Amino acid sequence: MRPSDLSTLPDGVPEALEAEGIEEFYPPQADAVEKGVADGASVVASVPTASGKTLIAELAMLSAVQRGGKALYIVPLRALASEKKTEFERWEEFGIDVGVSTGNYQSDGEWLASRDIIVATSEKVDSLVRNGAPWVNDLTCVVADEVHLVDDSGRGPTLEVTLAKLRRINRDLQVVALSATVGNADEVADWLDAELVESDWRPIDLKMGVHYGNAINFDDGSQREVPVGKGQKQTAALVADALDEEIDGQRGSSLVFVNSRRNAEGAAKRLADVTADRLDPDERAALEELAQDIRDVSDTDTSDDLADCVRKGAAFHHAGLASEHRSLVEDAFRDRLVKCICATPTLAAGVNTPARRVVVRDWKRYDGEFGGMQPLDTLEVHQMMGRAGRPGLDPYGEAVLLARDRDTMDELFERYVWAEPEDVRSKLAAEPALRTHVLATVASGFATTREGLLEFLDRTLYASQTGDDARLAEVTDRVLEYLVVNDFLEREDGTLTATGIGHTVSRLYLDPMSAAEIVDGLREGIDSGGADAVTANRRSRPAEDGEVADDAAEIPEDAADAGFVTGSDLVADGDTDDTDGDADGADGSASADSDDPTITPLGLYHLVARTPDMYQLYLKSGDRETYEEQFYAREDEFLGHAPSEFEDVAWEDWLAALKTARLLEDWASELDEDVITERYGVGPGDIRGKVDTAEWLLGAAEQLANELDLDVVLDVREAKKRVEYGVGEELLDLAGVRGVGRKRARRLFEAGIETRAELREADKSVVLGALRGREKTAENVLQAVGRQDPSMDGVEKDATASAAATAGSDADDDGSGQATFGDFS
Numbered sequence: 001m002r003p004s005d006l007s008t009l010p011d012g013v014p015e016a017l018e019a020e021g022i023e024e025f026y027p028p029q030a031d032a033v034e035k036g037v038a039d040g041a042s043v044v045a046s047v048p049t050a051s052g053k054t055l056i057a058e059l060a061m062l063s064a065v066q067r068g069g070k071a072l073y074i075v076p077l078r079a080l081a082s083e084k085k086t087e088f089e090r091w092e093e094f095g096i097d098v099g100v101s102t103g104n105y106q107s108d109g110e111w112l113a114s115r116d117i118i119v120a121t122s123e124k125v126d127s128l129v130r131n132g133a134p135w136v137n138d139l140t141c142v143v144a145d146e147v148h149l150v151d152d153s154g155r156g157p158t159l160e161v162t163l164a165k166l167r168r169i170n171r172d173l174q175v176v177a178l179s180a181t182v183g184n185a186d187e188v189a190d191w192l193d194a195e196l197v198e199s200d201w202r203p204i205d206l207k208m209g210v211h212y213g214n215a216i217n218f219d220d221g222s223q224r225e226v227p228v229g230k231g232q233k234q235t236a237a238l239v240a241d242a243l244d245e246e247i248d249g250q251r252g253s254s255l256v257f258v259n260s261r262r263n264a265e266g267a268a269k270r271l272a273d274v275t276a277d278r279l280d281p282d283e284r285a286a287l288e289e290l291a292q293d294i295r296d297v298s299d300t301d302t303s304d305d306l307a308d309c310v311r312k313g314a315a316f317h318h319a320g321l322a323s324e325h326r327s328l329v330e331d332a333f334r335d336r337l338v339k340c341i342c343a344t345p346t347l348a349a350g351v352n353t354p355a356r357r358v359v360v361r362d363w364k365r366y367d368g369e370f371g372g373m374q375p376l377d378t379l380e381v382h383q384m385m386g387r388a389g390r391p392g393l394d395p396y397g398e399a400v401l402l403a404r405d406r407d408t409m410d411e412l413f414e415r416y417v418w419a420e421p422e423d424v425r426s427k428l429a430a431e432p433a434l435r436t437h438v439l440a441t442v443a444s445g446f447a448t449t450r451e452g453l454l455e456f457l458d459r460t461l462y463a464s465q466t467g468d469d470a471r472l473a474e475v476t477d478r479v480l481e482y483l484v485v486n487d488f489l490e491r492e493d494g495t496l497t498a499t500g501i502g503h504t505v506s507r508l509y510l511d512p513m514s515a516a517e518i519v520d521g522l523r524e525g526i527d528s529g530g531a532d533a534v535t536a537n538r539r540s541r542p543a544e545d546g547e548v549a550d551d552a553a554e555i556p557e558d559a560a561d562a563g564f565v566t567g568s569d570l571v572a573d574g575d576t577d578d579t580d581g582d583a584d585g586a587d588g589s590a591s592a593d594s595d596d597p598t599i600t601p602l603g604l605y606h607l608v609a610r611t612p613d614m615y616q617l618y619l620k621s622g623d624r625e626t627y628e629e630q631f632y633a634r635e636d637e638f639l640g641h642a643p644s645e646f647e648d649v650a651w652e653d654w655l656a657a658l659k660t661a662r663l664l665e666d667w668a669s670e671l672d673e674d675v676i677t678e679r680y681g682v683g684p685g686d687i688r689g690k691v692d693t694a695e696w697l698l699g700a701a702e703q704l705a706n707e708l709d710l711d712v713v714l715d716v717r718e719a720k721k722r723v724e725y726g727v728g729e730e731l732l733d734l735a736g737v738r739g740v741g742r743k744r745a746r747r748l749f750e751a752g753i754e755t756r757a758e759l760r761e762a763d764k765s766v767v768l769g770a771l772r773g774r775e776k777t778a779e780n781v782l783q784a785v786g787r788q789d790p791s792m793d794g795v796e797k798d799a800t801a802s803a804a805a806t807a808g809s810d811a812d813d814d815g816s817g818q819a820t821f822g823d824f825s
């Protein structure tokens with residue numbers, strides 16, 4: 001079957017597909033077409049990586065649009081949203097408009113209404129539904145990419161509930177769910193009332209095996225000799241072997257998966273010596289340039305270390321990198337310039353980076369919950385292995401695990417090579433997930449009674465999979481109780497309604513528990529001295545959240561820190577063209593005028609760092625003493641009641657929040673990025689992650705304080721602005737001007753230009769003088785200032801209001817509100 005056999009696609013599309021080289025549909029694609037995917041039928045496609053799932057989705061979406069409908073493509077990661085949007089934009093020449101959901105809610109509402117295909121993360125879609133985006137009602141086709149992630153306890157429930165809501169809004173909705181091969185795709189299909197397309201077929205042969213001794217032993221019984229030299233590591237031998245083999249003029253690149261950031265960096269440094277010996281002069285020159293680009297991203301050791309590896313042809317990849325680092329590395333790897341990437345598993349879940357050889361070096365990972373190194377799931381290892389084989393470039397892919405003894409080899413064959421992947425299981429019936437989704441479900445009118453709520457929840461995978469209504473009802477009742485006690489919901493004569501604050505919390509995309517913590521903290525701050533006014537609202541945190549990372553064990557990669565979407569990504573201000581100085585008060589500097597001297601930025605940073613919406617920094621060994629000292633030195637500043645030192649988990653949690661708050665305070669005190677990365681043992685990507693989350697949570701706190709009429713609004717706003725711009729109070733006005741940023745603002749300030757009004761009046765020579773010694777960037781500032789000049793007045797942006805339904809900048813993987821990072825340093 002070929003594209004031109006389909007009559008459902010817009011004119012010209014079949015020919016374009018064929019021109020792209022899609023002459024015949026791959027077997028799973030043909031199966032999906034036969035099951036009606038181009039005619040509006042719902043389909044679950046559970047097929048291996050690189051077997052053409054995206055085209056199945058495109059056939060569904062393009063046919064839906066051709067029938068006059070509208071399609072939504074839901075991705076799990078923001079980096080993927082940009083990638084998919086770019087991919088789908090090739091259909092614009094056939095009259096299909098493509099949009100990615102970004103910017104604030106208002107602009108999304110109007111603009112997206114006119115798009116035919118919209119790409120968004122599940123959290124963003126959830127937020128749009130909560131905020132009543134009207135175009136959601138017009139959807140006729142929804143694609144859920146990587147639907148096996150419903151199994152993820154953090155993000156799975158959102159996807160599950162969002163799909164349930166979309167199907168409830170539009171009962172004829174076509175749902176196309178794309179999944180890795182999982183054990184129970186039939187259950188997912190049952191849940192979605194969809195046809196099942198299940199297949200092991202791959203366009204490129206994938207050989208899986210285990211390296212032991214001097215050879216790789218493959219699943220088909222064959223062996224490939226890869227001797228390991230004296231003093232050499234297995235991984236180095238495998239990377240060298242792939243690179244030394246030329247097939248059709250192509251040498252083989254490798255992806256090496258390891259279990260921690262430190263291991264990724266260490267392995268990349270070692271493997272750089274292997275790749276360096278195998279570069280030609282042109283490659284060397286191109287890599288030197290790339291290394292310079294990487295150094296230019298940020299002024300940190302991480303940046304330098306990465307550049308040092310890259311100039312030799314290797315790289316590391318993990319969530320501590322800035323998003324610019326990650327995309328430079330990914331692009332260079334796709335261009336075959338970088339020969340080897342050592343990555344944490346987050347890359348396997350992320351963007352498209354195939355390699356001829358995949359080496360899964362570490363198959364165990366530190367797991368705080370179980371207190372030790374635990375084997376990875378089969379599904380996760382299969383996802384990594386599936387990255388092997390570059391379509392059109394390699395005749396086959398090889399995925400290799402490593403064993404030092406025969407027993408381990410046997411275990412690896414059992415566990416990963418022969419094994420079927422696990423079943424996916426809904427994680428919905430847990431309090432943290434239901435707390436937020438029950439509130440949102442009531443607040444957006446999907447249910448008005450307990451029974452209505454349970455009926456709605458009956459449409460989720462959890463219900464369809466387990467049939468365990470009792471458990472769902474039990475957790476729902478507990479959650480309802482919590483929401484009522486905390487004034488987010490009211491229950492009268494069996495009717496449930498969201499309170500004003502309940503609506504706000506739902507729209508702000510906050511975990512209700514975060515909102516309760518913030519409101520309590522602010523109230524106590526106002527009552528200051530009321531240190532014993534602890535309320536029943538405060539959560540008792542699950543043990544694993546406060547777990548101290550064993551020094552010997554590495555800090556595990558945190559999914560949420562790894563670029564997966566959190567509420568902070570839904571904040572509107574993904575750029576620095578903030579011109580709302582005027583909105584901050586007449587002098588534009590948002591100076592705090594609260595009567596209460598005890599409310600400090602540190603106290604506020606600590607408050608938001610304690611909420612379940614912030615992923616705190618881990619305490620390393622020695623940190624406890626450091627932060628205990630700081631706790632006692634600044635005891636007056638904390639908002640809320642500190643646990644006693646004997647409440648181990650709560651106390652560690654409090655100190656971890658303090659460490660996180662201190663990072664934010666350092667950032668807002670204009671400390672350089674490299675000093676911060678060094679001091680806290682984090683990467684530049686982590687600083688951005690914390691800053692974005694803090695900005696979002698403080699924006700939410702401001703809105704809550706406003707609504708509850710708490711006299712802390714200005715304090716909160718100032719703390720938010722300081723973290724947003726990374727500057728001291730006196731620079732808030734200047735740093736908000738587009739193109740200025742924290743460092744330039746400081747230089748201007750030192751040169752006597754202290755406000756945006758003065759900047760507007762300053763002549764060129766003054767501004768240049770202010771930036772003496774930074775000629776390289778002065779020009780840019782001037783240009784930016786010049787461009788900004790006429791519109792500098794009157795352009796308002798209400799960040800907190802727009803936090804309501806809004807998305808981060810999709811141009812920036814980290815959704816950073818700080819375009820100033822790196823750019824201007």
Ligand SMILES: Nc1ncnc2c1ncn2[C@@H]1O[C@H](COP(=O)(O)OP(=O)(O)OP(=O)(O)O)[C@@H](O)[C@H]1O
Nearest residue numbers: 021022023024025026049050051052053054055391
């Ligand atoms: N029928 C086809 N004929 C030739 N090439 C195809 C066909 N279908 C898809 N391809 C190409 O195969 C490659 C892999 O496809 P795609 O990225 O859709 O796989 P996938 O299953 O979505 O992978 P992943 O699981 O990694 O997201 C793409 O380059 C795509 O253009």
